[in-house]
Amino acid sequence: MEKKIKLNLITCRTIQQGVGMEAGKTSQKYFDACTIIQMHPDDFKRLGAWKNTNVRVSSSVGSVIVKAVETREDLVPGLAHIPMGPWANRIVPAYTYSTGEPCFKGIPIEVEVAMNEPIMSSIDVLKDACGLSRK
Amino acid sequence: MPKVVTDIICPFCGTLCDDIECTVSDDNKTILSVKNACAIGAEKFNHQKLPGRVTRPRMRQADGSFKEVSYDEAIDWTAKMLVASKKTLMYGWASTSCQAMSIGHEIAEKVGGIVDNCATVCHGSSLIAIEDVGVPSCTLGEVKNRADRVIFWGCNPAHAHPRHMSRYSIFPRGFFTVKGHKGRKIYVVDCRYTDTAKCADTFIQVQQGYDYELLNAFRTAARGESLPDTVGGVPKEKIYEVVAELKEGRFGIIFFGMGLTHTMGRNHNIDIAINLTRDMNDFTKFSIMAMRGHWNVTGSGQVLGWQYGFPYAVDLSRRDQARHQTGETTSVDLLVRNEVEACFYIATDPGAHFPVDAMISSSKKPTVTVDPHINCTTEISDIHIPVAMVGVETGGCAYRMDNVPIETRKVVDAPEGMLTDEELLTRINKRVDELMAAGGA
Numbered sequence: 001m002e003k004k005i006k007l008n009l010i011t012c013r014t015i016q017q018g019v020g021m022e023a024g025k026t027s028q029k030y031f032d033a034c035t036i037i038q039m040h041p042d043d044f045k046r047l048g049a050w051k052n053t054n055v056r057v058s059s060s061v062g063s064v065i066v067k068a069v070e071t072r073e074d075l076v077p078g079l080a081h082i083p084m085g086p087w088a089n090r091i092v093p094a095y096t097y098s099t100g101e102p103c104f105k106g107i108p109i110e111v112e113v114a115m116n117e118p119i120m121s122s123i124d125v126l127k128d129a130c131g132l133s134r135k
Numbered sequence: 136m137p138k139v140v141t142d143i144i145c146p147f148c149g150t151l152c153d154d155i156e157c158t159v160s161d162d163n164k165t166i167l168s169v170k171n172a173c174a175i176g177a178e179k180f181n182h183q184k185l186p187g188r189v190t191r192p193r194m195r196q197a198d199g200s201f202k203e204v205s206y207d208e209a210i211d212w213t214a215k216m217l218v219a220s221k222k223t224l225m226y227g228w229a230s231t232s233c234q235a236m237s238i239g240h241e242i243a244e245k246v247g248g249i250v251d252n253c254a255t256v257c258h259g260s261s262l263i264a265i266e267d268v269g270v271p272s273c274t275l276g277e278v279k280n281r282a283d284r285v286i287f288w289g290c291n292p293a294h295a296h297p298r299h300m301s302r303y304s305i306f307p308r309g310f311f312t313v314k315g316h317k318g319r320k321i322y323v324v325d326c327r328y329t330d331t332a333k334c335a336d337t338f339i340q341v342q343q344g345y346d347y348e349l350l351n352a353f354r355t356a357a358r359g360e361s362l363p364d365t366v367g368g369v370p371k372e373k374i375y376e377v378v379a380e381l382k383e384g385r386f387g388i389i390f391f392g393m394g395l396t397h398t399m400g401r402n403h404n405i406d407i408a409i410n411l412t413r414d415m416n417d418f419t420k421f422s423i424m425a426m427r428g429h430w431n432v433t434g435s436g437q438v439l440g441w442q443y444g445f446p447y448a449v450d451l452s453r454r455d456q457a458r459h460q461t462g463e464t465t466s467v468d469l470l471v472r473n474e475v476e477a478c479f480y481i482a483t484d485p486g487a488h489f490p491v492d493a494m495i496s497s498s499k500k501p502t503v504t505v506d507p508h509i510n511c512t513t514e515i516s517d518i519h520i521p522v523a524m525v526g527v528e529t530g531g532c533a534y535r536m537d538n539v540p541i542e543t544r545k546v547v548d549a550p551e552g553m554l555t556d557e558e559l560l561t562r563i564n565k566r567v568d569e570l571m572a573a574g575g576a
């Protein structure tokens with residue numbers, strides 16, 4: 001069991017994320033669809049985490065709290081997925097290799113258990129980063 | 136009596152389904168039920184009647200709360216911001232009509248804006264590749280009626296374009312594809328075993344980030360040259376086998392998505408996919424198509440294309456010429472390098488979909504967001520101007536992912552007194568004229 005595990009992250013659309021987006025960016029559907037990280041069962045074991053535990057995911061850009069879940073859409077060990085949205089984008093590097101496209105896929109990340117840390121709302125996760133949250 | 140409106144166009148994804156039916160209340164104000172749409176499309180139409188919709192512009196106060204203002208005030212503030220700023224990022228456009236875009240571009244020309252659309256973080260890489268090597272493509276109708284070899288590479292329509300497979304690419308029976316699904320061979324190339332892969336005859340699991348190598352191997356195999364034992368985690372036997380099957384087909388099509396445009400290699404991945412398509416045309420008929428995301432992102436590329444010659448990231452800040460250079464005039468780069476003075480977002484939500492560093496920069500600038508609903512961006516903007524939903528509360532032209540223009544329909548009335556994108560932009564344009572005639576803001 002390791003305290004922190006290193007994974008390769010991709011961010012993609014899911015149908016739940018699409019439905020949530022149309023239900024509203026502040027809706028519960030959107031929150032539920034996007035505040036997750038899908039990981040392989042082997043990686044859960046490595047991390048010593050239960051399914052549905054909150055974790056801190058960090059990249060070179062920053063970190064974000066989301067819930068670790070298993071997925072129907074199988075991943076290989078070492079590969080993780082967070083649906084696109086303001087949470088995923090807290091850790092997506094903005095560097096574009098002069099193409100205009102940031103690094104939405106293939107991001108080296110570290111994951112650690114953060115059982116008691118709360119997940120921020122869609123607006124707060126952005127405002128917090130921009131220094132606009134009301135304390 | 137509630138009435139049924141038929142042949143509605145769904146304004147969510149690039150599939151632009153044109154067979155939606157809605158039951159609409161007597162007073163023409165509420166959509167009571169939706170037929171034929173997928174889960175996402177249905178949610179879009181149902182959103183129209185959700186309570187708590189914002190129907191008037193809101194301005195952010197010093198304490199972070201919002202106060203309601205009139206459309207006139209919001210338009211005046213926006214026009215002053217645009218005139219005062221030497222370089223304004225005017226980003227979005229993918230979820231509005233082509234008519235609205237052309238008015239927006241007129242404003243951008245006057246005030247020296249940079250017009251960019253959602254392709255910049257989506258299929259921008261594909262557009263670079265298409266500019267470089269061209270694209271042998273077709274329409275979705277041809278796919279439905281002819282394709283017997285269908286490849287989904289780095290895309291997951293089961294989630295992103297839910298009805299694409301049933302309307303065009305896997306299941307429908309067409310003129311030369313009378314057996315429907317049975318007559319087609321479906322291939323999915325992805326780093327995950329996606330829900331789309333579950334519909335495939337052959338799933339090819341590529342190692343994340345090795346698409347370029349695998350596409351290269353496909354080209355090599357097509358030319359009958361030798362391969363190393365595995366490429367991108369795929370055994371060479373499988374590559375030879377798939378390529379042989381593809382050659383036997385009568386009409387092949389490659390659909391590709393973010394799996395190619397977002398990973399290492401970006402435009403080079405698309406470039407080589409297009410070249411593979413060209414190679415395959417030595418053996419049979421082959422086509423390739425980008426799975427465009429937003430329902431009218433293709434339209435924005437079209438309108439910008441006719442007007443300025445570039446499909447996205449068009450810099451009009453020199454006023455006498457249009458410039459386009461990826462990495463320089465693309466939104467994320469402009470924001471991260473702090474090269475714009477103000478932001479005007481329309482029909483999009485960069486707050487949710489741009490990397491955080493870009494949004495941190497954006498949040499420090501005067502910002503106006505035009506969107507029917509509250510979203511992440513509206514909450515960090517100085518002004519949020521709500522508008523009627525295009526494709527639901529007002530019509531307008533849109534382009535499907537295969538570049539076929541389709542006129543969207545108005546289904547219900549917008550809430551009393553709400554402006555459409557076209558009306559709003561026309562009024563901003565007029566106010567900009569007045570301010571400029573008076574010698575600036």
Ligand code: SF4
Nearest residue numbers: 145148152173176298
């Ligand atoms: S597939 Fe796309 S266009 Fe068709 S109903 Fe679903 S979201 Fe709308």
